Amino acid sequence: MENYADIRDSVRRLCAGFPGSYWQALDRDKAYPTAFVESLTKAGFLSVLIPEEFGGAGLGIGAAAAILEEVHRSGGNGGACHAQMYTMGTLLKHGTAEQKAKYLPRIARGELRLQTFAVTEPDSGTDTTRIITFAQRDGDVYRVKGQKIWISRAEHSDLMLLLVRTSARDEAAKASDGMSVLIVEMKDAIGRGLTIRPLRTMLNHATTELFFDDLEVPAANLIGREGSGFTYILDGMNAERILIAAECIGDGRFFIDRASAYAKERSVFGRPIGQNQGVQFPIARAYAQVSAAAEMVKKAAALFDAGEPCGADANIAKLLASEASWYAADMALQTHGGFGFAEEYDIERKFRETRLYQVAPISTNLILSHIATHVLGLPKSF
Ligand SMILES: Cc1cc2nc3c(=O)[nH]c(=O)nc-3n(C[C@H](O)[C@H](O)[C@H](O)COP(=O)(O)OP(=O)(O)OC[C@H]3O[C@@H](n4cnc5c(N)ncnc54)[C@H](O)[C@@H]3O)c2cc1C
DSSP states (O other): OOOOOOHHHHHHHHHSSSSSHHHHHHHHHHOOOHHHHHHHHTTTGGGGOGGGGTTTTTOOOHHHHHHHHHHHHOOGGGGTTTHHHHHHHHHHHOOOOHHHHHHHHHHHHHHHHHEEEEEOOTTTOOEEEEEEEEEEEEEEEEEEEEEEEEETTTGGSEEEEEEEEESSSSGGSTTTEEEEEHHHHHHOOOBBTEEEEEOOSSSSSOEEEEOOOOOOOGGGGGGGTTHHHHHHHHHHHHHHHHHHHHHHHHHHHOOOOOOOOHHHHOTTTTEEGSHHHHHHHHHHHHHHHHHHHHHHHHHHHHHTTTTTOHHHHHHHHHHHHHHHHHHHHHHHHHHHGGGGGGGGSSSHHHHHHHGGGSSSSHHHHHHHHHHIIISSSSOOOO
């Protein structure tokens, strides 16, 4: 299976210019890693999934996964920009020829950032069919009213894909019918019906709350057919799960690298702490778990790139990788003792960052429910 050694090497070299001190300062101020994102963009790493005809590299999800894994292994975080890689997939697959020609080449060149995907609402939770943000057609425009929460990178994006209801849930034949996806051009929207409120969270993720008060969006910005938006977002979710899983693998390897190095060098009771099996075994277990999860990520990526069904594999990859990275995070903190809590070691920051992936973009329970009901045929609980 392709390992993308050259790409990995280039990403490692780029990331070496953004050491722990860079991320620590941003984390302290909850600031956006603009220089890092510009550097990745300029190197073409964020447009690898865009087909060559639109100016991208036309590579598969395996290459994108290798990029994000290396970013995370270096101690950095791809959360600031990973959505720039895959959000365009909805536009690519379901947009009109005009929409693709208008946006994709500029996204590929890095002139436009499409890295905001607004789905979650305060009262819908994981049950996306319960969203109530509504877009009412009015001649050549839609008028949008409602609210979204946990919408990441909205202040650092030129375009946003917005999931809305275009007919009420109880009017639709199926709960998942009646939703639509709109492209919102942020510069036209902010202050003219769209208000963005940043949310402070336990990690630096540029996430926000959005308020829509009669925001006008041109009807020409509807992606695909009105009412079919839910199926379009499902399409994009496998890519997202595989890429998030790759970030978890990178985090896991980061923790193992750091813990192994520290356990060899830290001497207590007259010997390296790593000579004690009580310290060695958790590191070895983390290595085994991350290695196994990485194979699952590769399998899901290969299926995705071959155009095969990969929903179950993408979910399993994300479940196992997020659990392996969290075990590795806990292990690395324990191995570092008190120093694990010091900012300058990067462990406490990465510990907070990797915890997210058992909740977002989809929580562990919801993946287990998918495996139980869709793969194993157990009765549905909701
Ligand atoms: C930092 C951050 C960034 C995010 N970025 C984005 C973004 O850019 N765009 C976006 O649209 N969303 C984003 N999200 C939202 C994220 O996708 C949701 O938080 C996530 O899907 C979980 O939804 P919820 O928070 O409403 O939890 P809930 O759905 O309220 O669930 C709460 C808990 O209950 C469990 N649970 C719920 N129902 C069941 C059930 N039937 N059986 C068993 N367990 C159940 C869940 O597993 C979870 O652990 C982000 C969230 C965070 C924290």
